[in-house]
Amino acid sequence: MERWDHFTTVEQMEEVSVKLKEQACAVCADTWESRVKNQTPHCKLGDSGICCRICSMGPCRITPKSPRGICGADAGAIAGRNYLRMVAGGCSAHSDHGREIAHTLYSASADGNYKVTDEKKLMDLAAEWGIETEGRDLYDIAHDCAYKGLLEYGKPFGNLLFLERATEERQQVWQREGIAPRAVDREVTTAMHMTHMGNTALPEALVRQSLRSGLADGWGGSMMGTEFTDILFGTPKPTNTEAGLGCLDKEMVNIIIHGHDPAMSEMLVVAAEDRDMLEYARSKGAKGINICGLCCTANEVAMRHGIRMAGNFLQQENAILTGVVEMIAVDVQCIFPSLGPLSKCFHTKFVTTSPIARIPDAIHMQFTQETAREQAREMVRMAIDNFENRDPAKVFVPENMKQKATVGYSCEGIIETLDTVTNSHVDLRSTYKPLIECMDSGVLRGAVAIVGCNNPKVRPDYSHIEIMKELLKNDILVVTTGCSAQAAAKAGLMSKEAKELCGEGLKRVCTLADIPPVLHMGSCVDISRMMLLVTGIAKDWGIDVTQLPVVGCAPEWMSEKAVSIANYVVATGIDTYLGIEPQVSGSEEMMELITNGTREMVGAGYIINTDPKELVKAMIDGIEAKRAAIGI
Ligand code: BF8
Ligand code: SF4
Numbered sequence: 001m002e003r004w005d006h007f008t009t010v011e012q013m014e015e016v017s018v019k020l021k022e023q024a025c026a027v028c029a030d031t032w033e034s035r036v037k038n039q040t041p042h043c044k045l046g047d048s049g050i051c052c053r054i055c056s057m058g059p060c061r062i063t064p065k066s067p068r069g070i071c072g073a074d075a076g077a078i079a080g081r082n083y084l085r086m087v088a089g090g091c092s093a094h095s096d097h098g099r100e101i102a103h104t105l106y107s108a109s110a111d112g113n114y115k116v117t118d119e120k121k122l123m124d125l126a127a128e129w130g131i132e133t134e135g136r137d138l139y140d141i142a143h144d145c146a147y148k149g150l151l152e153y154g155k156p157f158g159n160l161l162f163l164e165r166a167t168e169e170r171q172q173v174w175q176r177e178g179i180a181p182r183a184v185d186r187e188v189t190t191a192m193h194m195t196h197m198g199n200t201a202l203p204e205a206l207v208r209q210s211l212r213s214g215l216a217d218g219w220g221g222s223m224m225g226t227e228f229t230d231i232l233f234g235t236p237k238p239t240n241t242e243a244g245l246g247c248l249d250k251e252m253v254n255i256i257i258h259g260h261d262p263a264m265s266e267m268l269v270v271a272a273e274d275r276d277m278l279e280y281a282r283s284k285g286a287k288g289i290n291i292c293g294l295c296c297t298a299n300e301v302a303m304r305h306g307i308r309m310a311g312n313f314l315q316q317e318n319a320i321l322t323g324v325v326e327m328i329a330v331d332v333q334c335i336f337p338s339l340g341p342l343s344k345c346f347h348t349k350f351v352t353t354s355p356i357a358r359i360p361d362a363i364h365m366q367f368t369q370e371t372a373r374e375q376a377r378e379m380v381r382m383a384i385d386n387f388e389n390r391d392p393a394k395v396f397v398p399e400n401m402k403q404k405a406t407v408g409y410s411c412e413g414i415i416e417t418l419d420t421v422t423n424s425h426v427d428l429r430s431t432y433k434p435l436i437e438c439m440d441s442g443v444l445r446g447a448v449a450i451v452g453c454n455n456p457k458v459r460p461d462y463s464h465i466e467i468m469k470e471l472l473k474n475d476i477l478v479v480t481t482g483c484s485a486q487a488a489a490k491a492g493l494m495s496k497e498a499k500e501l502c503g504e505g506l507k508r509v510c511t512l513a514d515i516p517p518v519l520h521m522g523s524c525v526d527i528s529r530m531m532l533l534v535t536g537i538a539k540d541w542g543i544d545v546t547q548l549p550v551v552g553c554a555p556e557w558m559s560e561k562a563v564s565i566a567n568y569v570v571a572t573g574i575d576t577y578l579g580i581e582p583q584v585s586g587s588e589e590m591m592e593l594i595t596n597g598t599r600e601m602v603g604a605g606y607i608i609n610t611d612p613k614e615l616v617k618a619m620i621d622g623i624e625a626k627r628a629a630i631g632i
Contacts, residue, residue, distance in 0.1 A: 006500070007492040008244065008403055010462045016245065016398040020321040023396055027345040031317050032336070036456045049079035050586030055197035062586060073201055079587035080206035081195040083563070083594075086583075087210045088191035090564025093333055094525055095184045095221020096356070097261055099153055101228040104263045106146035107369040108232065109139055113267070114369060116142050117234040125227060129161060142231070149224050153184045160184070160220045166535055169544045170573060177601045179212040179571060187216035207593045211602065214567025223528035229300070233266050236303035236408035236522065238417065238515075243489030245318060246402030247308035250395065252290035253281050254324050255383045256310060259331035260523065262300045264353050264367050265293070267376035268329060269305055274377065281384045289380065294319060295334050296523035299485055303408040303522055311490065312461070312483035313558075314454040320348050323394035327383035331367070332357045334453075334559065347389040349382060405494035407520035409479070411533050414519070421513050432533075432540045439549060440541075440632055443505040446549030446623035447477040449521075449530050450484045451565065452557035455580055461487040463555035463579050463612040468493055470616045472517045475503035476623065479533070482524040484555075493518040527565050531572050545573035546603035549626045551619055555579035555612060570604045577619050578608045 017033075024031050045051040050062035052069050060069030060078070068074050073081075108114040116122055122142055126133050131144045152160055159180045163171060174180035181187045191213045194200040200209075230236075248254050255272065257265040271277060272289040281289050292310040293301050301307035310319050313334055319325055320342050327349045328339060335352075340361025343350035352359050353367040353375075367375055409417070415430055422428040438444040448471050454460040464487035468478050472493075480488055488494050493501070499510035502517050510517050521529050530552075538545045552569045554562055557580050569576050584590035598605040607622065609615040 006403075006495060006497040008401060008490060010459070010465055013401070013461060013490065016401050017318060019396060019398070020318045023321045023323065023394065024317075027394065029342050029345045030338070032314060032338070032456060045586070047583055048586030049082045049583040049590070050075045052078040052081070054081065054195065071197065075587040076203040076589040077201035079584040079590045080203040081200070083582065083584050083590065084191050084206045084210050084213070085195050086560045086563040087213045087567055088188045089560035090562065091184070091213045091217040091221065092188050093561050094217045094225065094564065095153070095188070097332065097525060098221035098223075098225030098228070099150065100261055100263065101225050101232070102146045102149040104369055105228045105232055106143055106150070108142055113372045114232055114263070116231055118231050121227070121235055122231045125231070145231075146228065149228065152220060152224065154186070155183045158182065160216065162219045162223045165532065166219065166572070167538050167545060170535075173573075173602055174215065174571070177208065177211075179208055179215060179601070181212050181216035181220060184216045184220045187213040203587065203589050203593055204597065207590075207597060208601070210567050211571040211598065214564045215571050217564045218528055218531055218568030218572070222525040223531070225525040226522070226528045229262055230410070233262055234304050235412050236410045237413045238406055239303060239306045239408040241302045241306045241308050241405050241407055242402050243309040243311075243405050243486060243494075244401040244403055245311055245315065245322060246397065246399045247292050247310055248319070248322050248324050248397050249287070249290045250324055250397050251287040253284075253286045253288070253326050253384050253387045254290050254292065255380065256292055256294055256319055256325050256328040257297050257301065258294035258316060258328055259335060259357070260296045260333045260525070261331045261354070262297070263369070263372065264329065264331045264376075265297045265301050267372045268379060269301055269307060271373070271376035271380045277377065277380050277384070280381065281387070284384055284387050286384070286387050289384070296482060296525075297331070299407075299481065299520070299523040299526070303410075303520065309405070309486050309489055312454055312486035314456070314460045317342055320346055322397050324390065324397055326386040326390070327351060327379065329353060329379055330357065333561070335359065346394060347386055347391060349386055351379060401490070403490060403492040403495060405489040405520070406496065406516050407485075407489070407494060409519040409521055411529055411536065414533065417513055417515060432537045436537060436541045438505075438509055442632065443475070444477055444509060445475045445505075445627065446551075447479060448550070448619060448623075449527070449552045450478055450480045450555065451482050451524065451527055451552065452554035452562045453483045453559055454487075455556045455558040457580055458556055458610065458612070460556065461490070463615070464488065465491045465493070467553065467555055467612050467616045468518055469501055471619070472498070472502045472506060474620050475505040476620070477506060477509070478518040479521050479530060480518055481521050481526050481530070485520050485522075488518045489520070494520055524561060524565065527569070531568070534572065534574060543630060544603075547626065547630050549623045551575045551577060551622055553577040553579075553615070553619060555615060566606065570598055570606065571602050573603050575604045575622055576606050577615055577622075578606050579610055579612060579615050581608055581610065582606070
């Protein structure tokens with residue numbers, strides 16, 4: 001099959017999905033599409049956030065006839081408590097991921113399974129945290145940093161250390177509003193305590209704690225996840241890769257890695273490169289071993305190793321339906337339990353590796369820091385042994401669904417790229433000033449961070465891709481993470497050729513800096529990188545974050561993590577445009593608080609519109625209004 005053009009359309013992606021659903025029918029497997037039908041219509045009370053089952057006097061549902069639950073909680077209390085519990089769930093997931101990585105760093109040693117890769121980043125963090133480095137062993141410093149990071153989860157007094165990285169103005173706002181997070185675990189526990197039966201019923205207080213718990217994620221757990229991952233496995237730099245289901249290769253042993261924590265995926269990538277493994281694969285008739293990523297794991301390994309990205313959240317079943325996946329190995333988060341029964345319809349081995357994510361019909365091989373290397377080799381061997389079990393009658397690989405992508409724009413990667421265009425302007429070096437000049441002069445109108453998941457409530461990938469294309473046309477740079485990043489990559493928007501889709505200004509910037517117009521900043525925990533990016537830009541520009549012509553957008557979000565993210569992005573002072581309505585619409589007071597109320601507290605809020613065309617128009621108008629307000 002020929003590769004499609006430079007770009008892949010959503011229609012072409014959907015054609016492939018239809019073919020893969022035929023594969024599912026042939027083996028009598030169900031998929032998310034069929035389950036969505038069974039679940040529709042959704043319960044209206046749940047969807048609008050006014051069903052409470054926090055205590056066993058309930059469940060209580062708010063209707064015009066019954067405006068209060070048995071305890072007297074009204075719609076605002078119930079929707080607010082449910083909303084805060086979503087934030088607590090999201091903050092826990094990101095932050096526990098960050099904690100695991102801290103433990104991995106704590107286990108690192110010069111001759112162990114995990115080593116320090118980015119020494120400079122480690123030394124910078126040690127200096128920031130006042131950890132002695134002079135004349136000390138690298139791993140003693142690493143252990144001290146990891147230990148200090150772990151204390152951030154449960155320290156009894158004070159605020160999170162990373163808050164000091166924010167602008168002075170933000171730090172003051174957080175203190176003034178009483179939302180500066182303390183220890184990470186404390187903000188989750190407080191959220192759960194506040195929402196226990198008989199506690200907070202005041203929506204405003206619930207929204208404030210949502211901002212605070214969100215900040216504990218973005219400026220705490222997630223930021224630690226990103227920082228320690230970079231120290232362990234390297235800070236991403238621009239790297240070439242490919243994306244789409246066509247990255248699966250019929251002639252190779254295909255292993256999919258899926259989830260979030262790089263501790264497992266990094267080991268599998270290394271094990272698959274072992275010479276004896278390669279020879280073993282060849283001895284079984286395969287041309288080699290092909291590792292592909294799904295979801296945020298894909299982002300992590302693509303940015304550091306150029307590993308190809310098979311797809312995003314709603315493609316996890318499609319990957320198995322190609323019939324060429326010997327193994328799908330998962331760790332935590334965003335894993336469909338359906339992968340268990342579905343993999344049984346094929347030869348695919350479905351392997352879970354974390355005690356946090358145990359799933360029926362999986363082979364469980366619990367990963368530990370001490371045994372990781374050997375376990376990864378065992379898993380690769382198991383996948384190779386499975387190659388001969390493939391059923392040729394069940395194979396369908398959409399080979400043309402594959403696009404080039406340049407990924408790995410960490411803040412350091414962006415700065416290095418900017419340095420390549422500043423030449424002799426010494427005062428611009430290692431700053432965001434070249435980018436600021438482009439925005440100030442209007443060559444670029446602004447920037448949008450597009451993040452988050454897929455959600456069957458809207459046409460999957462359509463909102464991500466169409467919104468990005470419209471922004472590019474309007475000279476607005478896009479930075480992206482998570483499943484949104486993979487939507488962009490699959491469509492070809494992370495290829496350098498994508499500058500053809502841009503307005504004249506953005507096209508010139510892309511040519512000069514040799515970048516794609518959609519910059520890949522990583523996984524969802526890496527939205528912490530975006531917080532540091534806007535902070536750096538605000539500091540270099542000398543204005544507040546709220547004044548920047550920069551907004552955030554989650555057009556197809558679905559997870560609790562996304563609600564937590566949205567809260568810290570807003571608390572950081574960035575307007576956030578949502579294409580899926582948060583489940584609070586049963587309370588006018590809550591809707592008002594999350595769209596306008598937070599503006600009085602932190603200077604930003606949500607703009608919600610389920611029509612992607614209207615959403616992107618609102619974003620462009622929002623950016624132009626920010627420009628006008630600072631007179632540019
Ligand atoms: O953390 S974007 S579907 S994979 S939640 Fe999940 Fe959503 Fe994807 Fe990564 Ni983020
Ligand atoms: Fe009903 Fe109140 Fe119990 Fe919720 S906490 S289930 S509203 S009685």
